[in-house]
Amino acid sequence: xxxxxxxxxxxxxxxxxxxxxxxxxxxxxxxxxxxxxxxxxxxxxxxxxxxxxxxxxxxxxxxxxxxxxxxxxxxxxxxxxxxxxxxxxxxxxxxxxxxxxxxxxxxxxxxxxxxxxxxxxxxxxxxxxxxxxxxxxxxxxxxxxxxxxxxxxxxxxxxxxxxxxxxxxxxxxxxxxxxxxxxxxxxxxxxxxxxxxxxxxxxxxxxxxxxxxxxxxxxxxxxxxxxxxxxxxxxxxxxxxxxxxxxxxxxxxxxxxxxxxxxxxxxxxxx
Numbered sequence: 001x002x003x004x005x006x007x008x009x010x011x012x013x014x015x016x017x018x019x020x021x022x023x024x025x026x027x028x029x030x031x032x033x034x035x036x037x038x039x040x041x042x043x044x045x046x047x048x049x050x051x052x053x054x055x056x057x058x059x060x061x062x063x064x065x066x067x068x069x070x071x072x073x074x075x076x077x078x079x080x081x082x083x084x085x086x087x088x089x090x091x092x093x094x095x096x097x098x099x100x101x102x103x104x105x106x107x108x109x110x111x112x113x114x115x116x117x118x119x120x121x122x123x124x125x126x127x128x129x130x131x132x133x134x135x136x137x138x139x140x141x142x143x144x145x146x147x148x149x150x151x152x153x154x155x156x157x158x159x160x161x162x163x164x165x166x167x168x169x170x171x172x173x174x175x176x177x178x179x180x181x182x183x184x185x186x187x188x189x190x191x192x193x194x195x196x197x198x199x200x201x202x203x204x205x206x207x208x209x210x211x212x213x214x215x216x217x218x219x220x221x222x223x224x225x226x227x228x229x230x231x232x233x234x235x236x237x238x239x240x241x242x243x244x245x246x247x248x249x250x251x252x253x254x255x256x257x258x259x260x261x262x263x264x265x266x267x268x269x270x271x
Contacts, residue, residue: 025214031057091119137180189260
């Protein structure tokens, strides 16, 4: 399952929230595949764009707050075309505190739900909305997130907004299908983002072996973008590990990654 970067030379991609985490991993892999990658974020976009160029692509920095609707619209109006949109921006972990995050929903401030929705599915919606006029037949839109219809994600605001991303994929795919544009949800598993590594390090541990790199998600997106039959997945959410099995690639360290499974304790049961 060795990784061979697909040829995406000539493709124009936009990766939102590309300065760290999954977004950065996706942007780097797309650069490795030769794409032009517009990287957006609130800071360090120049450094992220330079890293894309170091991988062989063309990185175009765009400092952008995805909760600013006018700025989002102006940005996409200035992009020549969009062959691949990766709607990934997410600010729902701001001021994260595990105990408060998983408290009973009636003890949580409504603002937590508002913040997650505004910086998650709403930001993805406005990116899709602004990019759609720039997308022609054969284009692909990817939304990152995580959703499960069989498990509860452990915190009600988080569960609600992640489920909303799944519905965003379903609806956008339905409306864009007549134009020949595919919309697919790519769900990372247990990912070694900077935040995850810092959290384990604080406890004197390393992330467990079932975690995967941020670039593993990038490989999933790149392979999907190169698939001439990608429309067959439009409207669906698929784990990055499932795409690895479909397209035959491994993680950056050569490991085969199994699909991520939530604990049985979170499995939804009939009342």
